[in-house]
Amino acid sequence: MASAVADTGFDAAAIAAHWLTAYRAATPANDVLYAAGLDDPAWNAALGELAERTGDDLTAARERAQRHAEDIGTGFRIAGEGEERPWPLSPVPLLIAKREWDGIVAGIAQRANLLESVIADCYGAQTLVRGGSLPATLLTGSPYFLRPMMGLEPPGGCHLHFVAFDLCRGPTGEWRVLADHLRAPAGAGYALENRLAMARMLGGLQNRLNIERHAPFFAAFREGVAARCRRTDPRIALLTPGRFNPSYAEQAHLARYLGFLLVEGGDLAVLDDRLYLRTIAGLKRVDALWRRVDPRLIDPLAFDSHSAIGVPGLIDAMAQGEVVIANSPGSGLMEAPAFAAFLPRLCTRLTGESLKLANIATWWCGQPRECAEVAADLDNMVIAPAFGVATNVLGDGAAMLGSRMSAEMRAALLADFERRPQDYVGQEVVHLSTMPVVADGNLAARPFTLRVFAARAADGHWHVLPGGFAQIGEHPDARAAVMGEGNWSADVVIHGDKAVAPVTLLQPSDTTQLRRNPGTLPSRVADNLFWLGRYLERGEALLGVVRALLGHSISADSGAALAGDTVRRLVGLLVSAGAAPAPDSLSRADLTRFAEAAMDSADDWRGVRAINRQARAIGAVSRDRLSADMIRLLDAPYPVRGSALDRAGSLQRRYSALAGQSAEHMGRTDAWRFHDLGRRVERALTTLSALQALAHPQATSDDLSALLDLADSQISYRQRYLTGMARVPVLDLIALDPGNPRGVAFQVAAIGAHLAALPVLSDDGIAEPQQALAAELTAMVATAQAATLDLDALFAMGRTLGDLSEAVARRYFLHGSEPLRAAGLVVG
Incomplete structure (x- = not known):
């Protein structure tokens, strides 16, 4: 820090201390930085590093972080828009200590294994339905239950390979699960790009805080998919819907980083129950697909016959064990908010343990008693579609605070409860912890959620990405239901006492087969x-x-x-x-x-x-x-x-x-x-x-x-x-x-x-x-x-x-x- 003072003429430590003191004076006690205290070495190091790079001009820090994100090529598209927007990156990372993170990792691994077991049962013996642990309506009423997958055991024996979860930190510091993402989890590329941008922005922080690295996670995922393929040197592709998908830029970045081919449905063909890529040299075998396409659209012969972006015969190839699809079609069944009402009991039945990361409290209105409780307590509830799709009242499928409903909407909702109660869930209103973000040239507290990613490794165990990314609300309102477009993201730093060895996706030079052919060209x-x-x-x-x-x-x-x-x-x-x-x-x-x-x-x-x-x-x-x-x-x-x-x-x-x-x-x-x-x-x-x-x-x-x-x-x-x-x-x-x-x-x-x-x-x-x-x-x-x-x-x-x-x-x-x-x- 002394060298920075000598070179730049300002005291970075003093600037960081001023930021911290001013922020705590105007911030609620449930804020992560407030809870850490004035003397927390991690936050002091992060703010000191930021001050070293940008002085006391936080607006310049925000602009600099944004430039780094844009230089990397990070972008996203809002559905219905033709042009990409730059990915909004905050210059202040979210810091989580390794001890606290270990508890999150254990909860994520438990939850991923639980979801895998429930999905396998729903498409297999259905003992949970027959035993009364799950209502049959949760399967038959869900648009994400794909009947052609019944009885089909996926290659390698697992449905889930890559999953994501949205977590929130409550006012007292406890972590809970807001949502599960299983169909085509998005955001890992943004987490990677956030880390690349912040490494340029705050380069000295890596060694000062012993930050956990991302590369081992992506290596574990790649090896896990490869281990479930029949060929020892498999060809793996990322299946994208195309450039108009909101996260296409992220998909392209991930494909390049992982060494996967970026392909669309039209690039692929099934011949004799095997999947091939159309290349300039003819058909080339594809052994695995990381799917980012809606599962109902991937095979017009098995699912939606009107799909123009799928691959006819793909599910037949999967059924024969000739292609691994991550994640298996139909696994999105468990994303439905209605399932959250049953997961605590299912966890106890299937694992003998309680959930280590609790859900937000959820009541499925398909049950008479629960429906009556929701109707009686609308002002203290968030009303959401039970299966994540539009309903008669909620329209586009967005959740809504009961307290903000007009009298007409409230009457319409209660009337629809009488007709189709199974279409709705009630959820508690979650008040989120806050974290610092730059607003109007100062550090300001804003509510945040955390998206965490887990990947199945070659040994079948789950590896959790150390960090993920934080989504930060644009307004001070700390209720999860109001988070939406226009939010900021932040890198999430997992720090500890032990030094972290440098890790890369590159193989050791003495074990890598040299190659001058760059690979297949679709x-x-x-x-x-x-x-x-x-x-x-x-x-x-x-x-x-x-x-x-x-x-x-x-x-x-x-x-x-x-x-x-x-x-x-x-x-x-x-x-x-x-x-x-x-x-x-x-x-x-x-x-x-x-x-x-x-x-x-x-x-x-x-x-x-x-x-x-x-x-x-x-x-x-x-x-x-x-x-x-x-x-x-x-x-x-x-x-x-x-x-x-x-x-x-x-x-x-x-x-x-x-x-x-x-x-x-x-x-x-x-x-x-x-x-x-x-x-x-x-x-x-x-x-x-x-x-x-x-x-x-x-x-x-x-x-x-x-x-x-x-x-x-x-x-x-x-x-x-x-x-x-x-x-x-x-x-x-x-x-x-x-x-x-x-x-x-x-x-x-x-x-x-x-x-x-x-x-x-x-x-x-x-x-x-x-x-x-x-x-x-x-x-x-x-x-x-x-x-x-x-x-x-x-x-x-x-x-x-x-x-x-x-x-x-x-x-x-x-x-x-x-x-x-x-x-x-x-x-x-």
């Missing part, structure tokens, strides 16, 4: 990266035409006008590309409006803005394949200020940065090959279009100069030829010179090299269609002569390029059932 991913390359090149080409229209790069006067015929041909390039409708005239004003339309066109035109939107959408589903810097460039706001020429220049610099990212930072894998292949195909096509428009037999100096601008070859040409503009030398440089990186010949050579390196489906040595077309195109360019190169030859090259692009799509971007019928199919 066809969908190859398709996305190919079109990302094409869209980026297409946008850059359109910007080049806009800039040529609005200002000539060689002229000393950047606003000098081109000849009318040249302008007309440039306009034709934009019109033929579908960027904008033709202008009324070639006046400067009309051309400016036309250029602006080509940049900012509406959805029914394929202008720069629309192309930019397409590229951004592909980036959104490629988070596990692209760097954070590349994602940020794709997500950058579209420029709206300045002249059209200024904005075109700004966008073109952004496209250049994206090209640099792909050229210098993407590994030379098949993923990069498809991205670069898309770039080369599009650049060759747009260059050929420019050649056909501007290199005609009667081309003028303006035509040729504009063509050199579009091909970014002005300097090359003028260094090589000092006699002025001539058609044949320009044609040779742009169409046929293999050393010009912006020319057609260079693109054709790169296309051929990529297709020669990509996998083929047979080993007979005969070229596949896309390779044959590349060879044909190479021959067309190699045998052409600039002096005799006419428009028909240029058109033929463009047509062959188009055929080649379609052949690439047919070969590698397989859709529907086609890969199951393809001759020479590779299965591995």
